[in-house]
Amino acid sequence: xxxxxxxxxxxxxxxxxxxxxxxxxxxxxxxxxxxxxxxxxxxxxxxxxxxxxxxxxxxxxxxxxxxxxxxxxxxxxxxxxxxxxxxxxxxxxxxxxxxxxxxxxxxxxxxxxxxxxxxxxxxxxxxxxxxxxxxxxxxxxxxxxxxxxxxxxxxxxxxxxxxxxxxx
Amino acid sequence: xxxxxxxxxxxxxxxxxxxxxxxxxxxxxxxxxxxxxxxxxxxxxxxxxxxxxxxxxxxxxxxxxxxxxxxxxxxxxxxxxxxxxxxxxxxxxxxxxxxxxxxxxxxxxxxxxxxxxxxxxxxxxxxxxxxxxxxxxxxxxxxxxxxxxxxxxxxxxxxxxxxxxxxx
Numbered sequence: 001x002x003x004x005x006x007x008x009x010x011x012x013x014x015x016x017x018x019x020x021x022x023x024x025x026x027x028x029x030x031x032x033x034x035x036x037x038x039x040x041x042x043x044x045x046x047x048x049x050x051x052x053x054x055x056x057x058x059x060x061x062x063x064x065x066x067x068x069x070x071x072x073x074x075x076x077x078x079x080x081x082x083x084x085x086x087x088x089x090x091x092x093x094x095x096x097x098x099x100x101x102x103x104x105x106x107x108x109x110x111x112x113x114x115x116x117x118x119x120x121x122x123x124x125x126x127x128x129x130x131x132x133x134x135x136x137x138x139x140x141x142x143x144x145x146x147x148x149x150x151x152x153x154x155x156x157x158x159x160x161x162x163x164x165x166x167x168x
Numbered sequence: 169x170x171x172x173x174x175x176x177x178x179x180x181x182x183x184x185x186x187x188x189x190x191x192x193x194x195x196x197x198x199x200x201x202x203x204x205x206x207x208x209x210x211x212x213x214x215x216x217x218x219x220x221x222x223x224x225x226x227x228x229x230x231x232x233x234x235x236x237x238x239x240x241x242x243x244x245x246x247x248x249x250x251x252x253x254x255x256x257x258x259x260x261x262x263x264x265x266x267x268x269x270x271x272x273x274x275x276x277x278x279x280x281x282x283x284x285x286x287x288x289x290x291x292x293x294x295x296x297x298x299x300x301x302x303x304x305x306x307x308x309x310x311x312x313x314x315x316x317x318x319x320x321x322x323x324x325x326x327x328x329x330x331x332x333x334x335x336x
Contacts, residue, residue, distance in 0.1 A: 040336050042335075042336055078246035082249065082253070086252060090254075
């Protein structure tokens with residue numbers, strides 16, 4: 001099973017493609033899709049779609065995993081992220097790939113064993129689980145890898161009906 | 169010139185197609201694209217895209233007009249609206265239609281002559297300008313008509329370079 005983890009954003013969308021190889025996760029590709037803030041909004045959305053389509057089209061993942069978002073106060077950020085997230089979800093949905101969503105605490109729990117783990121610990125565990133010499137950067141890419149690992153971790157429980165379906 | 173005004177939302181996206189006929193605006197079509205809250209998010213985004221594509225494809229507008237959004241506090245609403253807005257903007261952009269954005273005060277000013285006009289006054293002026301027997305409903309459709317009227321109103325100023333370009 002190949003999972004495409006995505007951390008959508010208007011300026012940066014992190015992505016990571018992780019497969020399960022002989023019970024150990026392996027990183028196949030990762031990167032950041034960037035759009036310049038000087039560009040008009042619609043051009044940025046088109047560019048995000050183009051690049052994400054290319055990534056998904058090239059690797060043909062079996063599933064997409066994203067984190068559920070919570071915004072405490074910043075509605076302006078929520079709107080910008082929402083626009084990018086809508087385009088990212090649409091792009092993957094049109095390719096026919098099922099999309100799974102996990103809460104931040106579930107991602108932390110799956111990767112570190114502790115649902116309230118600090119960000120640095122999550123990133124270090126992502127590095128260890130993927131046998132990487134250095135942590136993934138920027139944060140958006142590491143976060144995308146974490147949610148992909150989370151889906152691989154919960155995949156068996158989902159398949160056995162031991163967990164509520166997480167497709168969105 | 170035919171303008172497609174849109175008021176994007178996840179549950180309801182209002183739209184209105186307004187043309188300039190012998191110096192008077194005329195409503196050609198209007199409606200609400202609804203998606204059920206019980207449906208998965210990705211299905212709702214796909215449905216919004218499908219219906220909005222059909223509207224834009226059938227009428228071939230020369231321009232799309234949307235209102236700039238401000239959210240005071242509700243980041244949760246901003247995320248939901250943002251996802252729908254991203255998909256709506258992408259859909260129109262992929263059809264090659266230029267998209268113009270106006271501030272709420274500009275829309276009110278253009279329709280009523282007063283930038284802080286109450287909502288009911290805006291809706292009544294939309295009704296009068298379009299020679300309709302009753303106001304457009306729901307609010308989302310009336311708001312879509314208002315921003316389309318705003319673009320028609322400012323179209324000449326834009327064409328003459330008297331106004332800063334509003335494409336996004």
